[in-house]
Amino acid sequence: MEDKKDMQGIIKEHINLELIEPGVSAYSSLGFLHLEIFSDVCHREGLVLYEKKATTAVNKIEFLRILIDEAGIELEDHIVEKIRNFPDVLKDKKHLQSFLGVVNFAGIIIKDLAKYRKDFLLLLKEIESSKWKWEEIHTQRVRELKQVCSNLPKLAIPQDEDELVVYTDANDYRWASVxxxxxxxxxxxxxxxxxxxxxxxxxxxxxxxKEFFAVWKLLRNNPYFYLLKSLY
Structure with missing residues (x-):
């Protein structure tokens, strides 16, 4: 089956797993029981798993430059190092896009990333390279992002019995939630x-x-959606 969303829908219909976008990466606390059910679903629905790309029954995986294990979720060390190696002054729009693209791998781990991205908006909209104007505020934001990415927390993985809380913040131009x-x-x-x-x-x-929008966006993109029964 080529349609990824159809595959995810089939799996969710049969198994209460956590499916993590944009691939069909599944997390389960029931281990081999869900693995057996998953195998039966794939066989019945005609889903094909490629041997080189399918990994099962592991306690630690790398997914979209993120490391996930029983202890939590963190950014791969080499991505942090790549962010640090960018110069404080970026030479053009492509250079800025490259930097922000790498930073985005840590998007779910960085608190209020939009606060740092806001000052780059005009530079990203600029089409003519001759109008490129790098200022001190941009250098400051790059340094701040490099510092933040050097001290990222390890995200916790909620369990069924956990009580969860959503905090939001919004102002005239940005929103954030955790x-x-x-x-x-x-x-x-x-x-x-x-x-x-x-x-x-x-x-x-x-x-x-705006605050409600921040809550909705968090829940909409949350890989732990099915655990939100205990949400406050």
Missing amino acids: LMKKTTTGEEPCRYTGGLFSEQQAQVWHINE
């Missing part, structure tokens, strides 16, 4: 997300609508 799990000592982050409002959204939406 999914936290409660622990005996406080709270641990499970996922960050955020973005910039369009001009129309920024002008028309009330602050309550």
Whole structure:
């Protein structure tokens, strides 16, 4: 089956697994029981798994430059090093796009990434290279992102019994949200997300609508969606 969404729909219909976009990467706390059910579903529905690309029954995987294991989720070390190796002053639009593209691999781990991206918007919209104007604020933002990516937290993986909390923040131009799990000592982050409002959204939406949008975006893109029954 070529349609990835159809494949995900079939799997979700039969198994309560966590499917992580954009591939069909599945996380399950029931291990081999779900693996057996998954095998039966693939056989019945005619789903084909390529041997070189399909991995099963492992406790640690690399997925889209992210390492996932029983202890949590973190960015691969070589991606952090690649971010550090970028110069503080980027020479043109392509260079900036390359830098932000690498930073995006850490998008779910960086708190309020949109705050840093905002100051690059005009540079990304610039078509003529002759109008490229790098300023001190851009250098500052690059340095800040490199510093943030050098000290990223390890995200927690929620379990069925965990109590989850969503925090949001929004202002005139950006929104941010984070999914936290409660622990005996406080709270641990499970996922960050955020973005910039369009001009129309920024002008028309009330602050309550912006906050609700931040909640919706977090839940919509959350790989732990099925665990949200205990959400506050």
